Amino acid sequence: DTLNNGYGTTFGAGGPQGRFIAPAGFGNCISRSVGDCGFNNLIMYGPSFFKFDATLSKKFKWGERRNIEFRTTILDVLNAPNFRVGGFGADVVNLNVGGATFGQMGNGSAYQDISTTNDNGGRQIDLMLRINF
Numbered sequence: 001d002t003l004n005n006g007y008g009t010t011f012g013a014g015g016p017q018g019r020f021i022a023p024a025g026f027g028n029c030i031s032r033s034v035g036d037c038g039f040n041n042l043i044m045y046g047p048s049f050f051k052f053d054a055t056l057s058k059k060f061k062w063g064e065r066r067n068i069e070f071r072t073t074i075l076d077v078l079n080a081p082n083f084r085v086g087g088f089g090a091d092v093v094n095l096n097v098g099g100a101t102f103g104q105m106g107n108g109s110a111y112q113d114i115s116t117t118n119d120n121g122g123r124q125i126d127l128m129l130r131i132n133f
Contacts, residue, residue: 050078050080051075051076051080052076052077052078052080053073053074053075053076053077054073054074054077055071055072055073055074056071056072056074057069057070057071057072058070058071059132062131065133066131066132066133067131067132068129068130068131068132069128069129069130069131069132070127070128070129071127071128071130072125072126072127072128073125073126073128074123074124074125074126075123075124075125075126076122076123076124077123079122079123
């Protein structure tokens, strides 16, 4: 139900009121887990994430209008481990001091990119040879 002035009215008991689109989603939000209430509670804990990529390229002239290009792209040159802390379960790093696996990685592992880049988290080297004419 919307008034002509563009601001909503109540949608039954406890519904949105006033000029907010969703008033319960901002100032008076009750957080049940990290990230429920927007930017104020979006806090990430854990070690820093560091990744250094590099590209080297060399062109060799071949005749008047042609050249051969050799390119090397290295992802995560320093092969620095970026650990996933907290992850999908709270048992990524075993913190049981008395256990035989204290400090070892549990169900998690080093960071892995699950997006479409298929970055497995370690150093990757891409070699390319191209003839331009």
